[in-house]
């Protein structure tokens with residue numbers, strides 16, 4: 001007679017196929033382990049979500065990865081679409097409408113609402129979210145990780161196969177794992193106020209800058225405006241102290257010539273430009289993602305976006321590893337692929353911080369020059385926009401292969417499915433066949449699709465078959481013309497890449 005043990009009867013301290021996420025911020029809520037049925041427990045220290053929204057901006061690549069899971073719609077329905085983005089608060093904005101994506105805009109949506117929507121998705125997908133549970137330490141051994149936490153009933157230990165530290169810049173997980181966080185301390189402090197404006201500026205986004213500093217004003221839901229900026233008075237290593245409404249009024253008036261009739265702040269805050277990056281994104285059974293892995297000035301509105309994209313890169317790899325189907329170094333590729341993206345994020349935010357603090361006459365001229373380039377050289381503007389929006393992220397191909405390997409796949413048209421992004425929803429590899437006579441290749445880890453030749457995309461026009469990873473990047477591609485040779489290549493690629501083998505014809 002067969003016995004099955006219901007999952008809830010397995011004592012918590014010995015359940016080793018579980019993954020623990022420390023931190024239920026945007027990054028932790030989007031680690032997509034549920035794709036492969038992996039049990040996930042999210043331990044979140046806060047009893048209630050922070051009502052104040054640091055982030056207000058979602059970028060195109062984030063909307064794309066939400067679309068891969070079929071959950072982009074509520075974000076799109078509620079957010080305000082702005083067909084441009086700023087770099088370092090330059091007066092002229094980058095045109096996002098030219099970007100090759102179904103979402104050619106920045107989406108203004110407060111972080112608190114973004115988290116609410118991500119949480120609904122995580123819980124619906126089966127995540128065990130525990131609020132009021134703080135991770136306090138961990139130890140790892142050959143078989144798993146023991147995570148120490150404190151919850152409403154006191155301290156306890158949970159056993160897991162892996163733990164992902166998504167617990168923000170002061171990450172307990174990072175510290176407990178002994179992962180270094182090198183970088184630089186704050187030298188300047190930005191300020192923000194979520195306020196009512198009796199005399200608001202016109203337009204979707206207001207920006208002004210000059211020798212007295214820079215300020216932006218962005219409408220928020222609930223009749224509020226986010227006033228955010230920086231000025232030379234806020235430079236120095238020490239936190240300048242609590243921001244008052246009067247101080248904010250004075251700063252904005254000095255820069256913009258008016259305080260826009262600001263009153264009734266719901267939040268006043270300052271933030272520094274300390275810039276650090278974890279030396280390793282993986283150490284054994286411990287992984288880091290989001291602000292736990294990278295810390296920087298919030299220039300360009302990208303931190304949350306990069307965290308969600310870290311989680312997208314990690315989730316399917318970790319799920320395959322826990323399921324025992326991941327080929328060799330798949331989990332190590334998380335650090336190899338995402339650490340350079342984090343380094344580029346630090347470079348971009350540092351460069352933008354320099355621009356935002358360029359109040360000298362020379363600095364003002366640099367701003368003017370770059371702003372003119374953004375306005376008059378479309379290729380310059382587009383390149384900056386593709387970097388900021390993460391559409392340009394390419395992973396190093398291992399081993400080197402077709403020129404498309406590692407690139408983000410655009411939303412290609414398919415036969416029998418609306419498009420590639422829809423075909424990615426099950427969270428499996430998608431095998432694209434552009435020959436018109438699909439090779440008889442399938443397997444448990446891959447969904448085959450035929451697709452019309454993408455003649456309008458030069459980089460794709462000679463491709464005969466391609467394998468797309470669950471995170472939408474090209475795992476393998478081939479221009480092979482001979483049908484038999486192509487089929488053999490596909491079999492080898494599918495088998496080696498997915499680690500799941502292929503079915504016999």
Ligand SMILES: Cc1cc2nc3c(=O)[nH]c(=O)nc-3n(C[C@H](O)[C@H](O)[C@H](O)COP(=O)(O)OP(=O)(O)OC[C@H]3O[C@@H](n4cnc5c(N)ncnc54)[C@H](O)[C@@H]3O)c2cc1C
Pocket residue numbers: 022023024025026027028043044045046054055056057058111133134135136166167168169171172173192271289290291292298300301302303304305306307
């Ligand atoms: C002023 C400002 C404006 C910004 N604007 C933007 C923007 O427009 N767009 C953008 O993309 N980014 C923006 N950012 C950055 C963005 O807010 C962060 O990058 C984002 O919150 C990172 O998400 P996260 O989940 O990695 O970390 P966090 O949001 O810090 O979440 C970490 C979570 O872990 C929990 N936690 C901490 N320690 C523990 C523990 N020991 N145990 C359990 N739980 C723990 C915390 O309570 C928290 O819920 C802005 C930041 C600031 C300061």
